[in-house]
Amino acid sequence: MLFKPLEDDTDLSTILCRALVMSFTEVAPGVHLIQGKYVEGFGYISSYVIIRAGEAIVVDPGTAGHPGKKTLDALESFGLNPRRDVAAILCTHCHPDHVGGAKRLHRSTHAPVLIGEADASILKRPSLFLKERLLLPPTGRLTMAFDRSPMRVNYPGIAPERVLQHGERLHIGDDEIVVINTRGHSAGHCVFYMPRDRILFSGDEVGQYPSDPRRFYVDLSGDLGARLEALDALAELEIDYLLPAHDVPYVHREVHAQLSGAADGIREFQQAVLRIVSSRGSADIEQICFDLTHAGNVSVPTGNPFLLPTTVRVTLHSLEQAGQAREDNGVWSPV
Numbered sequence: 183m184l185f186k187p188l189e190d191d192t193d194l195s196t197i198l199c200r201a202l203v204m205s206f207t208e209v210a211p212g213v214h215l216i217q218g219k220y221v222e223g224f225g226y227i228s229s230y231v232i233i234r235a236g237e238a239i240v241v242d243p244g245t246a247g248h249p250g251k252k253t254l255d256a257l258e259s260f261g262l263n264p265r266r267d268v269a270a271i272l273c274t275h276c277h278p279d280h281v282g283g284a285k286r287l288h289r290s291t292h293a294p295v296l297i298g299e300a301d302a303s304i305l306k307r308p309s310l311f312l313k314e315r316l317l318l319p320p321t322g323r324l325t326m327a328f329d330r331s332p333m334r335v336n337y338p339g340i341a342p343e344r345v346l347q348h349g350e351r352l353h354i355g356d357d358e359i360v361v362i363n364t365r366g367h368s369a370g371h372c373v374f375y376m377p378r379d380r381i382l383f384s385g386d387e388v389g390q391y392p393s394d395p396r397r398f399y400v401d402l403s404g405d406l407g408a409r410l411e412a413l414d415a416l417a418e419l420e421i422d423y424l425l426p427a428h429d430v431p432y433v434h435r436e437v438h439a440q441l442s443g444a445a446d447g448i449r450e451f452q453q454a455v456l457r458i459v460s461s462r463g464s465a466d467i468e469q470i471c472f473d474l475t476h477a478g479n480v481s482v483p484t485g486n487p488f489l490l491p492t493t494v495r496v497t498l499h500s501l502e503q504a505g506q507a508r509e510d511n512g513v514w515s516p517v
């Protein structure tokens with residue numbers, strides 16, 4: 183017989199609980215991947231539960247709807263009490279696809295929600311994401327207001343219990359998590375490093391698009407120089423498990439390929455934008471987006487029409503800071 187028969191007194195919830203255990207994957211020692219919603223291009227949105235000595239921390243609660251209750255079911259299936267044993271809900275950054283479910287998870291666990299300082303206001307007031315973080319024409323703002331995708335912002339926000347500091351160490355059970363404020367993908371973006379087991383929760387700084395490590399987007403508060411610096415610093419860490427906020431984890435040798443691919447992607451994108459501005463003599467963001475999309479020789483962000491112009495704007499500012507481009511009334515030219 184392949185399966186042990188269930189005892190007569192096994193109730194339905196126990197059976198379901200056992201079945202659920204099978205759908206949570208341990209992707210690093212004591213770290214469980216809770217799969218969220220599938221998004222074209224981005225793969226599955228990933229939440230993680232870290233368990234150390236009877237204590238849990240959730241990294242990125244996911245959207246307003248997913249994984250939702252699945253996270254609570256996971257905690258219970260590991261023998262934890264969600265109302266007592268969750269030490270914190272950590273947010274890598276404030277984007278709706280990763281924090282839409284923060285308030286609901288906080289209500290169920292009473293655990294403090296923590297995020298980098300520069301992203302705290304958007305965690306609290308999600309609609310600011312559209313106003314402050316995406317380059318949207320007025321029609322785009324209207325479109326996004328009725329959006330039902332994971333980027334939608336019509337969910338209740340929550341004020342963080344406190345903001346995370348760069349370099350601080352959070353304790354969980356017998357282990358610790360180091361906070362690194364990377365500031366690339368968004369100004370408040372943090373990654374979380376666990377030195378003992380060499381685990382890095384990379385949020386959206388690395389591995390945003392599972393099909394191509396070079397493909398990326400940043401929001402208007404993002405900083406490509408900071409992102410390159412952060413990727414250099416992360417490459418110095420000993421990392422056996424790279425756990426991004428989208429889709430599959432990377433292990434061992436794949437980790438370095440992801441980090442270097444992410445840095446290559448930024449440089450290639452900067453060069454492509456500069457090439458367009460230089461060859462045209464002057465161009466606005468719409469023109470640059472058109473040329474990038476039709477050139478076909480550089481990875482551009484997909485999945486939402488406003489990510490490309492937003493990323494181009496941030497890239498132009500990085501070129502301006504490097505003294506390679508300048509703006510006059512929305513028109514960019516080489517220096």
Ligand SMILES: [Zn+2]
Nearest residue numbers: 275277367386
């Ligand atoms: Zn993001």
